[in-house]
Amino acid sequence: MNLISVLGLGMALLGDAAPAGAAYTRGLQKLEEQKYDEAVADLEEALRNEPLESPALRYRNEAGRHRHAYYPLYALGLARVHQANRETLPYVKRERLQAALALFGKTAHAEGARRLPELQKILEDLEKAIAEAEANAVPPELAQIKAKVDR
DSSP states (O other), X not given: OOHHHHHHXXXXXXXXXXXXXXXXXXXXXXXXXXXXXXXXXXXXXXXXXXXXXXXXXXXXXXXXXXXXXXXXXXXXXXXXXXXXXXXXXXXXXXXXXXXXXXXXXXXXSHHHHHHHHHHHHHHHHHHHHHHHHHHHSOOHHXXXXXXXXXX
């Protein structure tokens, strides 16, 4: 294997910082604009290009050289929390909170660990509400019988 092949393989394994940086900054902008679905898409793109978080991601693009903190797992977790807060369906809300919890558990950002207990409590409360609603729900078979009897 020649040196160029080794360097190319190394770059492929390390990810591509320029597209990651661009997607990350777009994702942060969408998060700021409260466009959470778009933020999720951009932040997931950033992670595909550069999966490792860094306090100082360095890259170069047509606009010049860049260096900034790069915490896409944390930002994606925030986007998922905001999506969950807007969600009315309890099962979808739970799914988004679980995703945020996993992301905050993986991020290198200091705020991720700080947010975990609060998010765990919210998720526990939601789980209790879902369990209570399921326990009080009328099975579909009984609902059909009741509808026939009421006619």
